[in-house]
Each structure stands twice: as C-alpha cells, then as structure tokens.
Ligand SMILES: Cc1ncc(C[n+]2csc(CCOP(=O)(O)OP(=O)(O)O)c2C)c(N)n1
Ligand code: SF4
C-alpha cells in the first residue's frame with residue numbers, strides 16, 4: 001500500500017475514530033481511505049467545506065472525547081494554522097498530517113517538496129512548542145501515526161506528521177499491526193469531582209488532566225490567555241505562566257519525545273543530516289561514500305520538532321561538516337547550523353522541489369566536505 | 372442528570388466571572404437570559420449541553436454560562452461544534468455567536484452546516500455591526516447605516532440571514548428582537564427540541580458603537596425602534612423579511628420543517644451499504 005494509505009491504517013490502529021478533511025493532492029488518499037475505513041469501525045468521517053473547518057472539527061471531536069485527525073498539503077496546511085494555534089492553546093490532542101508538495105502557492109501540486117518544515121514549527125502566531133514527526137517510508141508513516149496519537153494524548157498538543165508526496169505515493173509492503181491496548185496512550189482524565197475540577201491545573205508533568213464535553217464538568221475553555229480555571233485573564237503575568245507551561249511541557253520532555261536514527265556516525269567525519277524521503281537517498285550516498293573510503297554517516301531526525309539539538313551538538317564535536325540536503329532552499333539547515341556553531345561546517349544541498357535529490361548530488365557534497 | 376427547575380438565573384451562570392464585559396444597554400445579556408430560560412423550558416439535561424462561541428462581544432457568552440463551553444476562534448464556532456456533535460451525538464450542541472462571526476468570516480460554515488442539516492442550534496446576535504472591534508460595518512449592516520468603516524453610509528447590500536439559512540437547508544428559522552423575550556425564549560426551546568439545523572436570529576442593540584453612529588445612542592432608542600417597527604409574521608416567506616435602516620422588521624418563526632438530519636441519513640446509508648456487504 002502507499003504511504004497515504006498506510007497513514008490511514010496507522011490512525012485506525014491507533015484508535016482514531018474521527019477524520020475531517022478537504023481533498024488535496026497528494027494527501028487525498030488519506031481522506032479516501034478514512035472515508036472507507038472509519039464507518040467499518042464505528043468511526044466518523046466528514047468532508048468539510050475547507051481546511052479551516054477541518055481543523056476545527058478535529059478539535060471539536062477531540063473535546064467530545066475521540067481521537068481525531070486531519071490530513072492536508074501545503075495550501076490547506078496554511079489554512080489550518082490559526083486553529084492549530086487554538087489546538088495548542090486549548091491543549092487539544094489531535095493529529096495533523098501534511099503530505100508536502102512543492103510550493104509556494106499552488107506550486108507543483110503533484111510533485112514532492114519539503115518546504116513546510118518551518119511552517120510546521122512557527123506557522124501559527126504567538127510563542128509555542130509543537131511536536132512534528134517525519135516518516136521516510138510507508139511502513140514508518142504507519143508506525144509514526146500511532147506514535148503521533150500517543151504523543152498528542154500524552155502531552156495534550158496537536159502532533160504534526162510531516163510526510164511528503166514521495167512517501168505518500170510510493171507503494172511498499174506495510175505490516176498493518178494491531179496495537180496492544182497497553183501501547184496506546186489515553187489522555188489523563190480528571191481525578192476530582194466536577195466542583196473541584198480546574199481544566200488548566202497541571203500535574204507535575206505540566207500536563208493538566210482533560211475533561212470532555214458531556215460528563216458534567218461544566219468546564220469552560222478559551223483561546224484567550226487563561227488561568228487554571230480556564231477563565232480569561234488579560235495580564236502579562238497570566239500570559240507568562242501559561243505560555244511558559246505550554247512550551248515547557250514539551251521542552252522538559254524532549255528526551256521522551258525526540259527520536260532519530262543514526263547510520264555509521266561513530267567514526268564519521270562528514271554527517272549527512274536528512275529527513276523524510278531525502279534521508280533514503282542520503283543513505284545511499286553515505287554508503288557510496290563509505291565504499292570510496294570516506295568516513296561518512298547519516299543522522300536522520302524522526303522527530304523534527306522539537307529538534308534533536310543535543311545530538312547535533314554532540315556530533316558537531318567530532319565531525320568536520322554536516323551536509324543538509326532538503327527539498328527546499330534551506331530550512332532545517334539553519335537548525336543544524338545553530339547547533340553546530342563554529343564546531344563544524346554546515347553545508348546545504350538544496351532542491352527547489354518537483355523531484356528528489358540524486359544520490360550523486362549528495363555524494364559529491366560529501367566528497368567535497370571530506371577533502 | 373441535572374433536572375431543571377425554575378432556579379434563579381444565577382445558578383446557570385459563572386457568577387465568579389461577574390461583572391460581565393457587556394456595555395450598559397447591550398442586548399446580549401438579555402438574549403443570554405432567554406437562552407437559559409429556553410433550555411429550562413426544553414427540559415434539557417445540563418450535563419449534555421455544549422455551547423460553542425466564536426469571537427466578538429457575543430462570543431463571550433460561552434464564558435458566562437455554567438455549561439461545557441468553548442470560546443473558539445473568529446468564525447469557527449460551527450465547524451468546532453460540528454466535530455463536537457459528531458464526536459458525541461448525545462450532546463445538544465448550541466452555537467451562540469455574532470452576526471460578523473457567523474455570516475462574514477464564518478459564512479461558509481454557516482451555509483454548509485445548514486446544507487448538511489447537522490443537529491445544531493445556532494443563536495445569532497445581530498447587532499448590525501462588529502461590536503467587539505469598535506463598530507465596523509459587517510454583512511448585516513443595513514444600506515446607508517454608518518459605521519467606523521462606512522463613515523459616509525454603507526453601500527453594500529446586507530444578508531438577510533433567515534433567507535440565507537432557509538435557502539441553505541435549515542429546518543427551523545426564526546427571528547426575534549431582544550424586546551420579544553417570551554417569544555424568543557419559546558423559540559429557543561423549540562429550536563433546541565428540533566432535530567436538524569435550527570437558526571434563530573436575535574436583533575440586539577449595540578448602543579455603544581452601532582447606536583452611537585446611527586442616532587440610537589441609548590440602549591432604549593434601539594428598543595423603541597424595535598417596538599415601533601416590528602411586525603410579527605409567523606410563517607412569513609424569509610425572502611420577504613429584508614431589513615433596512617429604519618424600515619419595518621419582520622419577526623417570527625419563518626421555517627419549521629422536517630428534513631432528515633445528517634445523522635439520520637448517515638445511519639440510513641451506512642446501514643444499507645455496510646449491511647449488504649456483510650450479507
Ligand atoms: C481571524 C480574526 N480576524 C479578526 C478578528 C478581530 N475581531 C474580533 S471580534 C470581530 C467582529 C465581531 O463581530 P460580531 O461577530 O458581529 O460580534 P459582536 O462583537 O458584534 O457581538 C473581529 C473582526 C479576530 N479575532 N480574528
Ligand atoms: S460594544 Fe456593543 S455589542 Fe459590544 S458589549 Fe458594547 S453594546 Fe454590546
């Protein structure tokens with residue numbers, strides 16, 4: 001099955017019961033698969049009038065107590081940004097998939113891009129932290145969709161899956177597995193009586209237990225800056241408390257959230273840092289470089305936000321250079337550069353989109369850097 | 372289950388949040404009281420009602436009622452409510468928001484919610500302008516009316532909301548002013564009991580901004596206007612209910628029809644097709 005379909009199956013395995021979306025290439029197959037699968041498992045599929053509506057419907061469904069997801073591509077991702085922020089502010093577990101195509105604007109609707117990586121991080125207004133995962137194969141998107149639901153339920157934050165057209169449309173063997181109930185995370189529920197319940201009173205882990213509509217808690221939630229009761233509080237102090245906590249609940253748990261894969265990095269002089277489809281090509285280039293006797297390695301962030309900065313910092317001490325191939329004109333390269341500092345060179349291998357890199361292009365960059 | 376009796380209105384409100392932010396003479400508070408009396412009259416289980424608002428002076432209603440309540444983003448109350456309702460069909464979902472919120476930025480969601488005939492009740496406070504942002508024109512501002520962004524008089528045709536939502540497929544459509552408290556309360560109770568998409572437009576004074584710019588600077592001025600110019604015409608064809616700056620206001624229940632809801636149709640279609648597959 002292709003990556004889009006694998007994503008839908010991952011969602012079903014994660015217990016997703018609600019999908020709202022609007023058709024867009026190359027994400028449409030996720031919606032189509034969900035429209036078929038959800039009714040078979042008593043779930044709800046709805047095609048909304050646009051992506052703004054889709055994002056909001058997903059938030060509403062999450063507050064009704066079900067695991068909810070939407071999927072889109074660049075133009076729709078842009079439309080979702082305001083209410084992604086609402087999801088962050090209300091601390092609403094949900095999953096948003098962006099099957100990236102090449103932009104800006106309508107760009108190359110049917111062809112690959114990785115140009116939304118910074119939008120994923122900063123696309124909504126205000127200060128916040130988000131979790132974003134990057135799959136590089138159909139099997140991995142299946143697995144990461146389950147991880148995404150787990151992280152969103154655990155940290156009460158929308159989790160982004162930054163797929164791309166190549167992964168979305170490539171067909172590979174995917175093992176669709178049932179997930180044991182113990183391996184599925186469910187949001188914390190209130191442990192006090194409704195009169196005592198405060199919707200935004202966090203536990204030690206900075207995550208507040210979440211009531212859902214219809215259980216008698218009579219809670220209020222708002223996108224305005226609010227106190228622990230959920231009531232609007234229009235002060236700099238309340239803002240400081242809230243925004244700090246919303247960010248810190250992610251920042252302080254980076255160890256739990258961040259995943260990456262390394263190939264031959266132990267003795268590497270040159271490390272290619274690549275993600276998504278580009279990492280698969282980079283892997284080839286690294287292998288070819290090794291065959292030529294160049295000590296090359298691969299760092300593949302699976303979690304792109306929060307960025308695995310500690311690992312890049314540590315590796316920077318040992319390598320001469322990082323090579324960052326991405327299907328944009330430089331986004332994640334700035335993160336790598338920030339972490340590498342003056343310890344190692346950071347070299348961008350850009351690609352404006354429409355096709356993936358050639359292994360040769362990355363190989364040449366490795367050779368050059370190894371000199 | 373909470374059984375409703377004629378308790379003081381305070382018991383339905385978050386009194387710890389008083390005083391509210393609404394200006395003296397504003398009609399939103401009156402409409403909120405009618406809403407509370409309306410849910411009493413409908414005999415609903417308070418635990419099962421969810422109220423969703425967008426952004427605006429009206430949007431603040433969500434913060435004052437002691438119900439599961441959501442203050443979302445500008446224009447997006449309806450799609451949020453759609454997710455809530457589909458996520459838990461047992462909920463009675465009410466959207467309480469402003470004319471700008473529902474008909475301008477959220478206009479697309481309004482017509483599509485009506486088209487789907489999703490089981491949601493919408494209470495729309497029409498104060499003919501954007502109150503919260505200081506009195507700009509909006510999609511319901513009458514021709515010639517002044518606002519901070521139509522300082523020479525509005526030259527855009529307004530929406531007639533009942534006509535719009537009726538044409539889009541709503542099963543229940545009414546319009547009242549905040550002078551028609553009893554009728555409004557009854558209408559809210561009816562709308563809540565009505566399966567499908569129900570819509571009540573409530574004309575409401577905004578003396579502070581709209582009134583000030585249109586020679587009705589005191590709350591009472593607008594009420595006098597409602598009193599003089601309202602004509603009750605239940606069953607009126609919504610297309611005959613346009614509002615002009617100082618002209619007559621047709622109020623009443625305009626639409627009360629039966630039409631399968633989104634949920635009914637969904638069940639019907641899925642039962643038929645999925646059953647067939649299994650057989
Ligand atoms: C996306 C977005 N655009 C603009 C605003 C600013 N804004 C807040 S309330 C409002 C208009 C409210 O008018 P209405 O819905 O009629 O409510 P009222 O205040 O009149 O009750 C606007 C434009 C916003 N909050 N969000
Ligand atoms: S500005 Fe107008 S709508 Fe807003 S609270 Fe004041 S009177 Fe009411």
Ligand SMILES: [Mg+2]
Nearest residue numbers: 469470500502
């Ligand atoms: Mg208004």
